Amino acid sequence: KGKSHQTSSPSTKAALSSPSGSSVPRGALGTIGRLMKLGRVRNIVVVAGAGISTASGIPDFRTPGTGLYANLAKYDIPYPEAIFNIDYFSDNPHPFFSLAKELYPGHHRPNYVHYFIRMLHQKGLLLRMYTQNIDGLEKLCGIPDDKLVEAHGSFATAACHLCYTPYPAEEAK
Template structure:
Protein backbone atom coordinates (compact mmCIF):
# COMPACT_ATOMS: atom_id res chain seq x y z
CA UNK A 1 0.00 0.00 0.00
CA UNK A 2 1.75 3.15 -1.21
CA UNK A 3 1.13 6.90 -1.24
CA UNK A 4 2.72 10.11 -2.44
CA UNK A 5 5.77 9.73 -0.19
CA UNK A 6 7.28 7.09 -2.47
CA UNK A 7 7.49 9.67 -5.28
CA UNK A 8 8.96 12.63 -3.39
CA UNK A 9 12.57 11.42 -4.06
CA UNK A 10 11.64 11.68 -7.77
CA UNK A 11 10.92 15.39 -7.29
CA UNK A 12 7.13 15.17 -7.04
CA UNK A 13 5.82 17.00 -3.95
CA UNK A 14 3.44 15.11 -1.70
CA UNK A 15 0.13 16.65 -0.68
CA UNK A 16 0.20 17.29 3.05
CA UNK A 17 3.76 18.09 4.20
CA UNK A 18 3.57 21.56 5.82
CA UNK A 19 5.31 24.21 3.73
CA UNK A 20 6.31 21.99 0.79
CA UNK A 21 3.27 19.80 0.05
CA UNK A 22 0.98 20.58 -2.87
CA UNK A 23 -1.85 21.56 -0.56
CA UNK A 24 0.39 24.12 1.17
CA UNK A 25 1.05 26.00 -2.07
CA UNK A 26 -2.39 26.53 -3.55
CA UNK A 27 -3.03 30.16 -2.58
CA UNK A 28 -2.44 31.30 -6.17
CA UNK A 29 -5.39 29.22 -7.35
CA UNK A 30 -7.87 31.08 -5.14
CA UNK A 31 -9.75 27.95 -4.13
CA UNK A 32 -12.02 27.74 -1.05
CA UNK A 33 -10.11 24.85 0.59
CA UNK A 34 -7.14 22.73 -0.57
CA UNK A 35 -8.99 19.52 -1.43
CA UNK A 36 -11.38 21.48 -3.69
CA UNK A 37 -8.81 21.20 -6.46
CA UNK A 38 -9.71 17.49 -6.63
CA UNK A 39 -13.45 17.91 -6.04
CA UNK A 40 -15.52 16.99 -9.09
CA UNK A 41 -18.20 19.65 -8.42
CA UNK A 42 -15.57 22.37 -8.08
CA UNK A 43 -13.81 21.10 -11.23
CA UNK A 44 -17.10 21.28 -13.10
CA UNK A 45 -17.39 24.96 -12.22
CA UNK A 46 -13.72 25.86 -12.65
CA UNK A 47 -11.33 23.28 -14.16
CA UNK A 48 -8.39 25.69 -14.50
CA UNK A 49 -6.86 25.17 -11.01
CA UNK A 50 -6.65 21.41 -11.55
CA UNK A 51 -4.98 21.76 -14.95
CA UNK A 52 -2.48 24.23 -13.52
CA UNK A 53 -1.60 21.88 -10.66
CA UNK A 54 -1.53 18.81 -12.91
CA UNK A 55 1.65 20.04 -14.59
CA UNK A 56 3.52 19.20 -11.36
CA UNK A 57 2.24 15.62 -11.44
CA UNK A 58 2.22 14.86 -15.14
CA UNK A 59 3.98 11.65 -16.23
CA UNK A 60 7.11 12.04 -18.31
CA UNK A 61 8.56 14.84 -16.20
CA UNK A 62 9.92 12.51 -13.49
CA UNK A 63 11.74 9.20 -13.19
CA UNK A 64 11.15 6.27 -10.81
CA UNK A 65 13.44 6.17 -7.79
CA UNK A 66 14.99 3.48 -5.58
CA UNK A 67 11.70 2.94 -3.70
CA UNK A 68 9.84 2.11 -6.90
CA UNK A 69 12.56 -0.34 -7.87
CA UNK A 70 12.40 -1.97 -4.44
CA UNK A 71 8.71 -2.64 -5.18
CA UNK A 72 9.67 -3.93 -8.63
CA UNK A 73 12.16 -6.27 -6.93
CA UNK A 74 9.36 -7.66 -4.74
CA UNK A 75 7.63 -8.61 -7.99
CA UNK A 76 10.86 -9.96 -9.49
CA UNK A 77 11.28 -12.22 -6.43
CA UNK A 78 7.71 -13.52 -6.75
CA UNK A 79 6.68 -11.86 -3.48
CA UNK A 80 4.34 -9.13 -4.69
CA UNK A 81 0.70 -10.15 -4.55
CA UNK A 82 -0.45 -6.66 -5.57
CA UNK A 83 0.65 -3.04 -5.26
CA UNK A 84 -2.15 -0.67 -4.29
CA UNK A 85 -1.11 2.91 -4.94
CA UNK A 86 -2.78 6.25 -4.36
CA UNK A 87 -0.39 7.86 -6.85
CA UNK A 88 -1.44 9.18 -10.24
CA UNK A 89 2.10 9.83 -11.52
CA UNK A 90 2.52 6.48 -13.30
CA UNK A 91 5.98 5.83 -11.87
CA UNK A 92 5.09 2.35 -10.61
CA UNK A 93 4.24 1.30 -14.16
CA UNK A 94 7.28 3.10 -15.59
CA UNK A 95 9.67 1.15 -13.39
CA UNK A 96 8.31 -2.08 -14.81
CA UNK A 97 5.61 -3.30 -12.42
CA UNK A 98 3.12 -5.06 -14.73
CA UNK A 99 -0.51 -3.99 -14.99
CA UNK A 100 -1.82 -7.19 -13.43
CA UNK A 101 0.18 -6.49 -10.25
CA UNK A 102 -0.83 -2.83 -10.00
CA UNK A 103 -3.99 -1.18 -8.70
CA UNK A 104 -3.96 2.57 -9.31
CA UNK A 105 -6.72 3.23 -6.81
CA UNK A 106 -7.03 6.93 -7.63
CA UNK A 107 -6.72 6.52 -11.40
CA UNK A 108 -4.01 7.88 -13.66
CA UNK A 109 -3.17 10.16 -16.58
CA UNK A 110 -3.00 7.18 -18.96
CA UNK A 111 -6.59 7.65 -20.17
CA UNK A 112 -9.02 10.56 -20.26
CA UNK A 113 -12.74 11.20 -20.56
CA UNK A 114 -15.37 13.92 -20.40
CA UNK A 115 -16.23 14.46 -16.75
CA UNK A 116 -19.90 14.98 -17.62
CA UNK A 117 -20.87 12.51 -20.39
CA UNK A 118 -17.89 10.13 -19.91
CA UNK A 119 -16.95 10.08 -23.60
CA UNK A 120 -13.41 8.62 -23.73
CA UNK A 121 -10.57 10.58 -25.32
CA UNK A 122 -6.96 9.63 -26.09
CA UNK A 123 -4.74 10.86 -23.25
CA UNK A 124 -2.57 12.78 -25.72
CA UNK A 125 -5.56 15.00 -26.57
CA UNK A 126 -5.63 16.22 -22.98
CA UNK A 127 -2.64 18.53 -23.29
CA UNK A 128 -1.77 19.07 -19.63
CA UNK A 129 1.43 20.97 -20.35
CA UNK A 130 -0.20 23.81 -22.28
CA UNK A 131 -2.76 26.20 -20.85
CA UNK A 132 -5.78 25.11 -22.87
CA UNK A 133 -8.64 23.33 -21.13
CA UNK A 134 -9.72 20.41 -23.38
CA UNK A 135 -13.46 20.29 -24.03
CA UNK A 136 -15.75 17.48 -25.09
CA UNK A 137 -16.86 17.58 -28.74
CA UNK A 138 -20.24 16.12 -27.72
CA UNK A 139 -21.32 18.15 -24.68
CA UNK A 140 -18.65 20.92 -24.44
CA UNK A 141 -17.81 20.04 -20.81
CA UNK A 142 -14.18 19.79 -19.68
CA UNK A 143 -12.29 16.61 -20.51
CA UNK A 144 -9.99 15.44 -17.74
CA UNK A 145 -7.50 12.63 -17.16
CA UNK A 146 -9.11 9.59 -15.53
CA UNK A 147 -7.84 10.64 -12.13
CA UNK A 148 -10.38 9.89 -9.39
CA UNK A 149 -11.72 13.07 -7.80
CA UNK A 150 -13.64 13.42 -4.55
CA UNK A 151 -17.22 12.62 -5.52
CA UNK A 152 -16.29 10.04 -8.19
CA UNK A 153 -16.32 6.24 -8.10
CA UNK A 154 -13.10 4.31 -7.63
CA UNK A 155 -11.97 2.15 -10.57
CA UNK A 156 -13.40 -1.35 -10.69
CA UNK A 157 -9.93 -2.85 -10.24
CA UNK A 158 -9.75 -1.35 -6.74
CA UNK A 159 -12.24 -3.96 -5.56
CA UNK A 160 -9.67 -6.71 -6.05
CA UNK A 161 -8.84 -5.84 -2.45
CA UNK A 162 -11.69 -8.05 -1.22
CA UNK A 163 -9.73 -11.07 -2.49
CA UNK A 164 -6.15 -9.83 -2.10
CA UNK A 165 -5.97 -8.62 1.48
CA UNK A 166 -7.28 -11.83 3.08
CA UNK A 167 -4.50 -13.71 1.18
CA UNK A 168 -1.59 -11.49 2.29
CA UNK A 169 1.27 -12.85 4.41
CA UNK A 170 2.72 -9.38 5.05
CA UNK A 171 1.40 -5.88 4.47
CA UNK A 172 3.93 -3.13 3.73
CA UNK A 173 2.57 0.42 4.08
CA UNK A 174 4.78 3.22 2.77
CA UNK A 175 4.70 6.93 2.01
CA UNK A 176 1.06 7.62 2.88
CA UNK A 177 -0.85 9.74 5.38
CA UNK A 178 -3.74 7.22 5.44
CA UNK A 179 -6.15 10.16 5.41
CA UNK A 180 -8.20 9.45 2.28
CA UNK A 181 -11.01 6.91 2.51
CA UNK A 182 -11.79 4.25 1.52
CA UNK A 183 -8.13 3.63 0.62
CA UNK A 184 -6.94 4.32 4.18
CA UNK A 185 -9.04 1.50 5.61
CA UNK A 186 -7.44 -1.13 3.38
CA UNK A 187 -4.69 -1.59 5.96
CA UNK A 188 -7.29 -2.92 8.41
CA UNK A 189 -8.50 -5.71 6.11
CA UNK A 190 -5.62 -8.18 6.40
CA UNK A 191 -6.04 -11.11 8.78
CA UNK A 192 -5.32 -10.24 12.42
CA UNK A 193 -2.30 -12.60 12.45
CA UNK A 194 -0.64 -10.85 9.47
CA UNK A 195 2.27 -8.52 10.32
CA UNK A 196 2.05 -4.93 9.04
CA UNK A 197 5.20 -2.88 8.40
CA UNK A 198 4.99 0.91 8.15
CA UNK A 199 7.85 2.67 6.35
CA UNK A 200 6.96 6.34 6.62
CA UNK A 201 8.02 9.75 7.84
CA UNK A 202 5.40 9.71 10.61
CA UNK A 203 3.14 7.22 12.37
CA UNK A 204 -0.26 7.18 10.67
CA UNK A 205 -3.63 5.46 10.96
CA UNK A 206 -3.58 2.37 13.20
CA UNK A 207 0.16 2.82 13.77
CA UNK A 208 -0.57 5.90 15.90
CA UNK A 209 -2.03 3.67 18.62
CA UNK A 210 0.10 3.08 21.70
CA UNK A 211 1.04 0.34 22.25
CA UNK A 212 1.13 -0.94 18.69
CA UNK A 213 -1.06 -3.88 17.79
CA UNK A 214 0.83 -7.16 18.01
CA UNK A 215 2.53 -7.80 14.67
CA UNK A 216 2.72 -4.11 13.74
CA UNK A 217 6.18 -2.61 13.15
CA UNK A 218 7.41 0.86 12.15
CA UNK A 219 10.56 2.37 10.71
CA UNK A 220 10.03 6.13 10.73
CA UNK A 221 12.13 8.81 9.05
CA UNK A 222 13.36 9.38 5.52
CA UNK A 223 11.57 6.79 3.40
CA UNK A 224 14.30 6.34 0.80
CA UNK A 225 16.84 5.63 3.56
CA UNK A 226 14.47 3.21 5.34
CA UNK A 227 13.78 1.28 2.13
CA UNK A 228 17.49 1.09 1.28
CA UNK A 229 18.27 -0.27 4.76
CA UNK A 230 15.50 -2.81 4.38
CA UNK A 231 16.85 -3.87 0.98
CA UNK A 232 20.36 -4.20 2.42
CA UNK A 233 19.04 -6.44 5.22
CA UNK A 234 17.47 -8.63 2.54
CA UNK A 235 20.68 -8.63 0.48
CA UNK A 236 18.89 -7.02 -2.46
CA UNK A 237 20.63 -3.65 -2.74
CA UNK A 238 23.02 -4.64 -5.55
CA UNK A 239 20.23 -6.28 -7.54
CA UNK A 240 18.01 -3.22 -7.17
CA UNK A 241 20.76 -0.86 -8.31
CA UNK A 242 21.48 -3.08 -11.32
CA UNK A 243 17.77 -3.23 -12.14
CA UNK A 244 17.62 0.58 -11.97
CA UNK A 245 20.57 0.89 -14.36
CA UNK A 246 19.22 -1.54 -16.94
CA UNK A 247 15.62 -0.30 -16.79
CA UNK A 248 16.50 3.40 -16.93
CA UNK A 249 18.91 2.79 -19.82
CA UNK A 250 16.21 0.94 -21.77
CA UNK A 251 13.69 3.70 -21.01
CA UNK A 252 16.08 6.34 -22.37
CA UNK A 253 16.77 4.29 -25.50
Protein backbone atom coordinates in the same frame (compact mmCIF):
# COMPACT_ATOMS: atom_id res chain seq x y z
CA LYS B 1 23.27 -7.07 24.90
CA GLY B 2 21.30 -10.18 25.66
CA LYS B 3 19.10 -9.85 22.60
CA SER B 4 17.77 -12.99 21.02
CA HIS B 5 19.04 -13.92 17.57
CA GLN B 6 15.63 -15.13 16.41
CA THR B 7 14.76 -14.80 12.74
CA SER B 8 11.84 -12.55 13.59
CA SER B 9 10.19 -11.07 16.63
CA PRO B 10 6.61 -11.94 17.60
CA SER B 11 5.51 -8.40 16.75
CA THR B 12 7.08 -8.64 13.28
CA LYS B 13 5.39 -11.99 12.67
CA ALA B 14 2.06 -10.50 13.74
CA ALA B 15 2.48 -7.46 11.50
CA LEU B 16 3.56 -9.56 8.53
CA SER B 17 0.67 -11.97 8.83
CA SER B 18 -2.04 -9.78 10.32
CA PRO B 19 -5.24 -9.81 8.27
CA SER B 20 -6.24 -6.55 9.96
CA GLY B 21 -3.78 -4.60 7.81
CA SER B 22 -1.32 -3.72 10.56
CA SER B 23 1.78 -1.95 9.32
CA VAL B 24 5.27 -3.29 9.83
CA PRO B 25 6.84 -2.01 13.07
CA ARG B 26 9.65 0.55 12.76
CA GLY B 27 13.02 -1.17 12.39
CA ALA B 28 11.56 -4.39 11.05
CA LEU B 29 12.76 -3.99 7.46
CA GLY B 30 16.04 -5.79 8.20
CA THR B 31 14.05 -8.66 9.63
CA ILE B 32 11.81 -8.70 6.57
CA GLY B 33 14.90 -8.79 4.34
CA ARG B 34 16.25 -11.78 6.26
CA LEU B 35 12.89 -13.54 6.02
CA MET B 36 12.87 -12.90 2.26
CA LYS B 37 16.33 -14.45 1.93
CA LEU B 38 15.11 -17.48 3.87
CA GLY B 39 12.13 -17.82 1.52
CA ARG B 40 9.64 -17.25 4.32
CA VAL B 41 7.93 -14.23 2.76
CA ARG B 42 5.67 -14.36 -0.28
CA ASN B 43 2.45 -12.82 -1.59
CA ILE B 44 3.46 -9.32 -0.54
CA VAL B 45 0.80 -6.63 -0.91
CA VAL B 46 2.09 -3.06 -1.15
CA VAL B 47 -0.21 -0.15 -0.33
CA ALA B 48 1.42 3.13 -1.36
CA GLY B 49 0.66 6.83 -1.27
CA ALA B 50 2.34 10.11 -2.13
CA GLY B 51 5.22 9.49 0.26
CA ILE B 52 6.92 7.02 -2.07
CA SER B 53 7.23 9.61 -4.84
CA THR B 54 8.67 12.47 -2.77
CA ALA B 55 12.21 11.16 -3.38
CA SER B 56 11.44 11.62 -7.10
CA GLY B 57 10.67 15.31 -6.52
CA ILE B 58 6.88 15.01 -6.46
CA PRO B 59 5.38 16.73 -3.41
CA ASP B 60 3.08 14.88 -1.05
CA PHE B 61 -0.15 16.59 -0.10
CA ARG B 62 0.09 17.66 3.53
CA THR B 63 3.72 18.37 4.50
CA PRO B 64 3.72 21.95 5.90
CA GLY B 65 5.53 24.35 3.58
CA THR B 66 6.39 21.86 0.83
CA GLY B 67 3.26 19.76 0.40
CA LEU B 68 0.95 20.25 -2.54
CA TYR B 69 -1.84 21.73 -0.41
CA ALA B 70 0.57 24.32 1.06
CA ASN B 71 1.43 25.59 -2.42
CA LEU B 72 -1.97 26.10 -4.02
CA ALA B 73 -2.43 29.81 -3.22
CA LYS B 74 -1.58 30.76 -6.82
CA TYR B 75 -4.76 29.03 -7.98
CA ASP B 76 -7.03 31.26 -5.87
CA ILE B 77 -9.21 28.39 -4.67
CA PRO B 78 -11.44 28.57 -1.58
CA TYR B 79 -9.69 25.68 0.23
CA PRO B 80 -6.89 23.28 -0.81
CA GLU B 81 -9.05 20.22 -1.41
CA ALA B 82 -11.28 22.21 -3.80
CA ILE B 83 -8.77 21.58 -6.57
CA PHE B 84 -9.89 17.92 -6.54
CA ASN B 85 -13.58 18.53 -5.78
CA ILE B 86 -15.82 17.57 -8.72
CA ASP B 87 -18.39 20.28 -7.95
CA TYR B 88 -15.70 22.96 -7.86
CA PHE B 89 -14.18 21.50 -11.04
CA SER B 90 -17.57 21.75 -12.79
CA ASP B 91 -17.71 25.46 -11.96
CA ASN B 92 -14.03 26.25 -12.53
CA PRO B 93 -11.82 23.57 -14.16
CA HIS B 94 -8.87 25.94 -14.79
CA PRO B 95 -7.06 25.38 -11.43
CA PHE B 96 -7.22 21.60 -11.81
CA PHE B 97 -5.93 21.62 -15.40
CA SER B 98 -3.13 24.06 -14.49
CA LEU B 99 -2.01 21.81 -11.65
CA ALA B 100 -2.34 18.68 -13.80
CA LYS B 101 -0.09 20.29 -16.42
CA GLU B 102 2.56 20.94 -13.74
CA LEU B 103 2.36 17.38 -12.46
CA TYR B 104 2.10 15.67 -15.86
CA PRO B 105 4.49 12.71 -16.14
CA GLY B 106 7.79 13.05 -17.91
CA HIS B 107 9.66 15.29 -15.50
CA HIS B 108 10.16 12.73 -12.74
CA ARG B 109 11.85 9.33 -12.57
CA PRO B 110 11.13 6.31 -10.34
CA ASN B 111 13.24 6.12 -7.20
CA TYR B 112 14.64 3.37 -4.97
CA VAL B 113 11.21 2.61 -3.46
CA HIS B 114 9.67 1.99 -6.88
CA TYR B 115 12.62 -0.19 -7.89
CA PHE B 116 12.41 -2.14 -4.61
CA ILE B 117 8.78 -2.95 -5.39
CA ARG B 118 9.78 -3.96 -8.93
CA MET B 119 12.41 -6.26 -7.42
CA LEU B 120 9.67 -7.87 -5.29
CA HIS B 121 7.79 -8.56 -8.54
CA GLN B 122 10.87 -9.91 -10.32
CA LYS B 123 11.49 -12.31 -7.44
CA GLY B 124 7.88 -13.54 -7.59
CA LEU B 125 7.03 -12.07 -4.19
CA LEU B 126 4.63 -9.26 -5.18
CA LEU B 127 1.00 -10.31 -5.09
CA ARG B 128 -0.41 -6.84 -5.73
CA MET B 129 0.43 -3.16 -5.44
CA TYR B 130 -2.29 -0.68 -4.59
CA THR B 131 -1.30 2.95 -5.14
CA GLN B 132 -3.05 6.24 -4.56
CA ASN B 133 -0.51 7.94 -6.84
CA ILE B 134 -1.41 9.15 -10.32
CA ASP B 135 2.19 9.88 -11.35
CA GLY B 136 2.67 6.61 -13.27
CA LEU B 137 6.10 5.95 -11.74
CA GLU B 138 5.12 2.40 -10.80
CA LYS B 139 4.43 1.51 -14.44
CA LEU B 140 7.48 3.45 -15.60
CA CYS B 141 9.78 1.35 -13.43
CA GLY B 142 8.22 -1.90 -14.62
CA ILE B 143 5.40 -2.95 -12.29
CA PRO B 144 3.08 -4.84 -14.68
CA ASP B 145 -0.59 -3.92 -15.06
CA ASP B 146 -1.79 -7.24 -13.65
CA LYS B 147 -0.02 -6.46 -10.35
CA LEU B 148 -0.98 -2.77 -10.14
CA VAL B 149 -4.19 -1.14 -8.91
CA GLU B 150 -4.17 2.63 -9.43
CA ALA B 151 -6.90 3.57 -6.96
CA HIS B 152 -7.24 7.18 -8.14
CA GLY B 153 -6.54 6.50 -11.81
CA SER B 154 -3.49 7.84 -13.60
CA PHE B 155 -2.40 10.25 -16.27
CA ALA B 156 -2.46 7.29 -18.69
CA THR B 157 -6.24 7.53 -19.12
CA ALA B 158 -8.76 10.36 -19.35
CA ALA B 159 -12.54 10.59 -19.63
CA CYS B 160 -15.21 13.26 -19.63
CA HIS B 161 -16.65 13.54 -16.12
CA LEU B 162 -20.14 14.20 -17.51
CA CYS B 163 -20.60 11.59 -20.25
CA TYR B 164 -17.65 9.26 -19.42
CA THR B 165 -16.37 9.34 -23.01
CA PRO B 166 -12.75 8.15 -22.91
CA TYR B 167 -10.03 10.28 -24.45
CA PRO B 168 -6.45 9.38 -25.35
CA ALA B 169 -4.02 10.57 -22.69
CA GLU B 170 -2.10 12.63 -25.26
CA GLU B 171 -5.27 14.51 -26.19
CA ALA B 172 -5.99 15.27 -22.55
CA LYS B 173 -2.43 16.53 -22.14
